[in-house]
Amino acid sequence: MTSRPEHLPERLALITDVQAAEYISTGLLEGREDVPSIALNKVAEALPGDDVRLRLHPVRDLIDDAVTKYRDGRPTAADAWLAPRLHETLRLTRREASEKSLWTYMALGVAPDYVVWRHLSEPKADGSRGRVARDRFVGPHHKQTFARLWWAAELFRDGPDYRPVEVACGNQDMLNSALRLDIVDHRPTALALVGLMERGSVRTGREVNALTSAVNAAAATLMYDVIAPDVERDGEPLRDWIAGAESALPSPRNNLPEGPDEEHVPEEAVRRLIAHFEELFADAPVRGRTSDERE
Amino acid sequence: MRVYPYPRLTGAVTARVTAVRLRGPDDTREYLDSRGYSVVEQVVALGTAERADWRTARLALTATVPAREIETKGHWSDIAVVAVLTEGATNARTVSRLTPGGESGREWTGEIELDRDDHLDRASLSVHVVATVGGVEGRIIASTDQEWLIDMTADGPLRDRQLDVSTVSFARGAEWLRSFRDAPWIVDTAGRMPTVRLNSDFEGLVALVAGQGSKVESVVGEMLLAQMCADVWTAVFHTAIGDLEIEDDGTPLFPPDWRGAVLREMLPDIVPGRSAEDALREVHIRRTGEGSWAELQPRIQYAAARRAEVPKALAGTVRDIERLDQETHA
Numbered sequence: 001m002t003s004r005p006e007h008l009p010e011r012l013a014l015i016t017d018v019q020a021a022e023y024i025s026t027g028l029l030e031g032r033e034d035v036p037s038i039a040l041n042k043v044a045e046a047l048p049g050d051d052v053r054l055r056l057h058p059v060r061d062l063i064d065d066a067v068t069k070y071r072d073g074r075p076t077a078a079d080a081w082l083a084p085r086l087h088e089t090l091r092l093t094r095r096e097a098s099e100k101s102l103w104t105y106m107a108l109g110v111a112p113d114y115v116v117w118r119h120l121s122e123p124k125a126d127g128s129r130g131r132v133a134r135d136r137f138v139g140p141h142h143k144q145t146f147a148r149l150w151w152a153a154e155l156f157r158d159g160p161d162y163r164p165v166e167v168a169c170g171n172q173d174m175l176n177s178a179l180r181l182d183i184v185d186h187r188p189t190a191l192a193l194v195g196l197m198e199r200g201s202v203r204t205g206r207e208v209n210a211l212t213s214a215v216n217a218a219a220a221t222l223m224y225d226v227i228a229p230d231v232e233r234d235g236e237p238l239r240d241w242i243a244g245a246e247s248a249l250p251s252p253r254n255n256l257p258e259g260p261d262e263e264h265v266p267e268e269a270v271r272r273l274i275a276h277f278e279e280l281f282a283d284a285p286v287r288g289r290t291s292d293e294r295e
Numbered sequence: 296m297r298v299y300p301y302p303r304l305t306g307a308v309t310a311r312v313t314a315v316r317l318r319g320p321d322d323t324r325e326y327l328d329s330r331g332y333s334v335v336e337q338v339v340a341l342g343t344a345e346r347a348d349w350r351t352a353r354l355a356l357t358a359t360v361p362a363r364e365i366e367t368k369g370h371w372s373d374i375a376v377v378a379v380l381t382e383g384a385t386n387a388r389t390v391s392r393l394t395p396g397g398e399s400g401r402e403w404t405g406e407i408e409l410d411r412d413d414h415l416d417r418a419s420l421s422v423h424v425v426a427t428v429g430g431v432e433g434r435i436i437a438s439t440d441q442e443w444l445i446d447m448t449a450d451g452p453l454r455d456r457q458l459d460v461s462t463v464s465f466a467r468g469a470e471w472l473r474s475f476r477d478a479p480w481i482v483d484t485a486g487r488m489p490t491v492r493l494n495s496d497f498e499g500l501v502a503l504v505a506g507q508g509s510k511v512e513s514v515v516g517e518m519l520l521a522q523m524c525a526d527v528w529t530a531v532f533h534t535a536i537g538d539l540e541i542e543d544d545g546t547p548l549f550p551p552d553w554r555g556a557v558l559r560e561m562l563p564d565i566v567p568g569r570s571a572e573d574a575l576r577e578v579h580i581r582r583t584g585e586g587s588w589a590e591l592q593p594r595i596q597y598a599a600a601r602r603a604e605v606p607k608a609l610a611g612t613v614r615d616i617e618r619l620d621q622e623t624h625a
Contacts, residue, residue: 016485019471043470093412094385101485140540141386155386180540185381185388209543221299223425225390226375227433233389235351235410 002028002116005037005109012054013044013109014101017138023108024137030129031116035108044105053091053245056110062089063111065253075118079149080169084162086146087153088257091245093238094154100138103147107137115145142179155184156194159262164194166256171197173205177212183219187265188228192273201278206287214284215277227276228269237261301428302370304437306361310378310422312339312443313357313404317349325349333452337441340449353408354445358393358422360437362400371426371436376403380445382418383551389413393422409445416488416552418445456553458524459490460504466496480523482530488553489531491523514615517608524603525596531557532595539579546572547579564598565591 023040027033047054062085070078096102107115115137121130135143141151152175156168168174168190174197184190193212196202202211241260251257311334315327323346331343341352356378365371376393393405409418420443428434444454463469465476472492475481479497483490495501504520506513535554539547549555549571559571566574581588600606 018483018485022471094387095412095415098384098415151386182381182383182386182388185386186390221301221435222431222433223377223423223435224433225379225388226377226392226425230390232391232408233410233413235412238412239350 002031002113003034004111004113005035005040007037007041008056008060008110009041009046010056011047012056012059012102013041013046013105014099015040015044015105015108016101017104019043020104020108020138024134028112028116029132029134031120031132032129035112037109040109044109045101051245053242058089058250059086059106060110062086062251063114067114067117076172078118079152079172079175080166083149083153083169084157084165084256084259085251085253086149087157087162087165088251088259090150091242091248092150093242097147097150097154098141100144100147103141103144103150104138106146107144111146112137118145140180142176148175148179152179153259155179155187156190157259158187158191159264160259161264162256162259164191167194167197171205171208173208174212177209181212181216183212183216183224186224187230188269188273189215189224191265191270192228192277195270195274196277196281199274202281206289207281210284210286210289211277211281214280218280224273228266228273230265230269231263234262301431301434302368302436304361304364304424306364306437308358308360308422308424308437308439310356310358310420310439310443311337312354312420314355315339315341316353316355317341317344317346318351318353319346319349327352331452336452336454337443338449338452338454339443339445340452341446342448342450343452349411351408351410352445353406354420355406356393356404356420356422358403358439359401360403360424365424365426366400371428373427373432375425376422377425378405378407378420378422380407380409380418380420382414382416383555384415385413387413387418411447414445414447416447418447419443420445456488458527459488460493460523461490462493462495462501464496465492465494480526482523482527484530484534489527489534491527510615510619514612514619518612521603521605521608525599525605528557528561528599528602529595532561532599536578536582539575541579547575549575561595561598561602564601565594 023035025033028035062082066078066082069081116132119132119136121132123130133143136145138144141147149169152169153162153165156165158164168178174193178184178190178193184193193215196211197208202208238260312332315332317325317327319325325344325346327339327341327344331341332339339354341349358376358378360376365374378391378393380389381387389407389409391405391407393403396402396404407420422439423435424437426434426436428436463472465472465478476494476496478494479500480491480493483492493501493504502508503512503516506516531554535550535558538554539550541547549558558575562571562574562578566577569577578591580586581591
């Protein structure tokens with residue numbers, strides 16, 4: 001299996017798709033090879049300054065703990081644990097998080113072993129090897145191993161409260177299908193989707209997919225922002241939280257960390273959307289659901 | 296055209312930015328000079344701010360809605376007019392309700408604020424009219440045709456983007472450039488925006504492109520620039536089409552950033568007479584092997600050359616050369 005990089009510098013860095021392409025070999029994707037870490041760090045662009053948020057080791061420690069904790073179980077279970085803690089450790093703005101080359105560096109320079117451990121598929125029936133999809137290293141925000149966890153935490157948190165993130169990440173279909181849709185950019189919508197999972201209104205992957213498709217399709221003609229308004233966004237709590245990184249302790253391993261002290265999503269807005277989505281879901285086609293199963 | 300299961304407005308909804316107020320640390324304030332935004336281009340160029348350290352930008356907006364139509368047709372109630380500011384790259388979405396002003400009810404005004412930390416490159420601003428229709432609340436009954444673009448860094452309010460050209464020594468530059476040391480230029484599509492990297496080791500090239508030399512040099516320089524542009528369009532098209540998101544049912548999606556903008560602009564020349572979505576699907580099918588990808592290449596080349604204005608530059612060059620010839624023989 002791909003192992004932990006031999007050389008880990010002190011700070012995170014950036015690596016572009018073009019530069020990364022050279023290191024994403026078939027051997028790496030099949031989990032047979034390591035990333036040549038010294039060569040990689042020679043081409044990576046080091047991040048200037050001494051911002052504590054960009055120290056590499058707190059992130060690497062977190063990833064080590066995730067692997068230790070979930071080694072004997074299913075790797076997918078690690079998502080719900082790692083997402084809030086990665087988000088709280090990095091304390092990025094969205095502008096910073098939209099920098100793809102940071103996530104690519106994390107996958108290649110910080111923890112290629114984690115990418116392989118988490119995303120290597122089972123060997124196929126014909127005997128061919130399992131593989132990690134390339135986009136787990138260099139893909140869009142809802143595919144890339146670390147970007148998807150960070151964005152899940154960002155989009156599903158309720159202000160400082162990461163509990164909805166754990167719920168959303170606990171279901172791979174929610175994580176995979178909702179994260180790529182624009183509808184979750186509206187906080188009450190994201191929390192209403194989580195609310196339906198918590199109530200047990202949607203359980204299986206097929207149900208989750210049917211729900212997110214129905215909500216997304218309806219958003220073409222409905223303005224959820226008017227039906228269920230959110231509070232006005234205020235950037236100050238985030239800036240304070242980022243400034244607090246200097247004195248922050250390592251992310252708690254057993255309890256959930258706390259996010260930026262932003263205002264919570266109005267409960268009334270979430271309630272309205274839950275009721276709304278339940279109706280939509282009742283009429284939505286679910287693969288494998290026959291009509292007499294409907295209530 | 297899309298069909299909606301409820302009545303929508305037929306009259307146009309338009310929006311214009313009327314003022315931009317920036318706020319920095321310690322509550323410093325600045326009004327963006329009116330040359331920093333353009334009603335014709337529908338662009339706000341926040342790079343024109345005098346203070347580089349602004350944190351939030353508050354845009355004052357006026358939207359015009361077909362008030363008479365709303366009143367006479369009478370299908371709609373609980374009318375709301377909302378401004379929506381989004382950016383795909385940062386998943387940012389800000390919504391603000393406008394309020395009706397004046398007696399006619401046609402003009403709605405309000406403000407929408409964006410936080411710089413939530414944006415990367417270009418945000419889009421659109422205005423929607425929302426109403427209760429047939430007992431269903433929150434229906435979008437009309438939207439602005441063209442969105443405003445809020446550019447975080449541009450130093451002029453232009454919709455079309457300037458080609459970014461930078462000069463660098465390939466031999467002594469970044470590791471990956473060294474393998475291209477003999478090339479006069481390469482197109483780099485890895486970043487936020489595509490850039491042309493000119494090889495400063497290639498003697499005379501930089502002066503040629505800068506067009507500061509003799510008449511002959513400037514004639515050739517212009518041609519060269521057009522050619523580089525065409526290279527950029529081609530490279531960007533291939534980057535974008537090679538990295539499409541595909542829906543579960545096989546429908547390819549337009550990328551949310553400039554790659555999507557490039558595809559939308561080039562596709563009408565590549566697959567003429569089709570909607571953008573259909574054209575994208577067609578090109579995607581051809582590329583993934585179920586059609587003739589090779590036969591599409593001349594069309595891609597044609598679209599790129601047209602965007603880069605190669606024919607125009609070439610015609611100009613031919614004319615200039617003739618003129619230069621006449622001058623030398625005169």
